[in-house]
Amino acid sequence: MGGKNSKKNANPELTEPEIEFLLNNTKFDRDGIIRWYSDFLRDCPDGKLDKKEFEKIYSQLYPGGNPARFSKYVFDVFDADGSKYISFTEFMLAMTALSDTDVTKRLRLTFQIYDVNDNHQIDVKEMTKVIDALYDLKDVPKDERKGELSASNRAKAIFSKLDLDESKGLNVDEFVNGCLGDEFLIRLLLPEGSQ
Incomplete structure (x- = not known):
């Protein structure tokens, strides 16, 4: 048997x-x-x-x-x-x-999550998709996803702050360095449970 x-x-x-x-x-x-x-x-x-x-x-x-x-x-x-x-x-x-207690390491991991097409750059479209997915994950009500709080507008605002060379893409260093200087961005962009 x-x-x-x-x-x-x-x-x-x-x-x-x-x-x-x-x-x-x-x-x-x-x-x-x-x-x-x-x-x-x-x-x-x-x-x-x-x-x-x-x-x-x-x-x-x-x-x-x-x-x-x-x-x-x-x-x-x-x-x-x-x-x-x-x-x-x-x-x-x-x-x-x-x-990991090292915020830089966690941000590097988070960058990989946002880099949906795995080309070592994040563009506005990728960031919009992930922010929208985060909204679904956290069950953010539809009325709180409008106007400046929409995934698309949030992604654009983040890019205007982090994309200093205006290349329309963020590499890992731009993403990490930009987030390290802004506590609000860290809270917004790091997956829950990793903060």
């Missing part, structure tokens, strides 16, 4: 090289990594967190909002190898990045 099926359905093991990599690249100790892995396998028995499961996590964090679009942007950044799922290692690296 056991034979082939029990091996096929067994949870993947966390290898010593993976533990060593995480010890060297995250803030977690060995016991913490093993605890996180156990929890990760409880939710993802095959060791793979897909977009649908990732969106469920965001749904729990934002029960009144619609996390579909924003969670997709974040998922794409965390899926570093483009495999269409987040491995435990990618998950732990993301957890470390989101909880």
